[in-house]
Amino acid sequence: MTICLANYETCRAVAFDSKLGYCYMAKYLGENCTTHLQTYHNPYTYNPVSETCFRLIETALSWDNADAYCKANGEYLATFATTEASEWLRAKIELDLYPSNSGWGGYSFIGGQKDLIEFAWKGLVTGVIPGNGQLNSDWYDNQPNDSGPGLCVGIALDGWHDISCSNARLFVCEYN
Structure with missing residues (x-):
């Protein structure tokens, strides 16, 4: 087991078990985070490209x-600093969800929205999301197309899409 992260401000630690391929997230309490409260085993999945843990939430x-x-x-809703990290998650979604989960609907929310004041795509954690064809972009062809109500970023098997924020979808949480 490899300790990936220890955060003393939130009293959380993340470890990765390479044999099982799972992240373990533990919560602690007390001064200096010394009292163990709870450990989450699955369904966190460690992304070795971004060195973070992801959890696909199958509630729309x-x-x-x-x-x-x-x-x-x-x-937080998943964000990606590199195209490779996003591609890794897309492959994982394909293995874990598609086509077995009929509730998936082709897209899962990730952490990006259109900022209507600056009219730019922004990630919750990463800041400005690169445009299609730019370095570290994983937009699908002709996306974002900025048409209709597509003001949020969804991840699908073929890349990122601009999709409606109000439609209920599955989503991906990230912890690092």
Whole structure:
């Protein structure tokens, strides 16, 4: 087991078991985080490209509710600093969900929205999301197309898409 992260501000630690391929997230209490409270084993999956843990939530919510759900658990909607990290997650979604989960619907929310004041795509954690064809972009062809109500970023097997924020979708939380 490899300790990936220890955060003393939140009293959380993340470890990765390479044999099982799972992340373990532990919560602690008390001064200096010395009292063990709880350990989550599965369904966190470690992304070796981004060195973070992801959890696919198989409950469909709007983007705002998905964001609140992740935050309530000390996580955030998934973001990607590199194309490779996003591609890794797309492959994982294909293996774990598609086509076995009929509720998937082709897209899962990740942490990006269109900022209507600056009219730019922004990630919750990463800041400005690169445009199609730019370095570290994983937009599908002709995306974002900025048409209709597509003001949130969804990940599908073929890349990122701009999709409606109000439609209920599965989503991906990240912890690092």
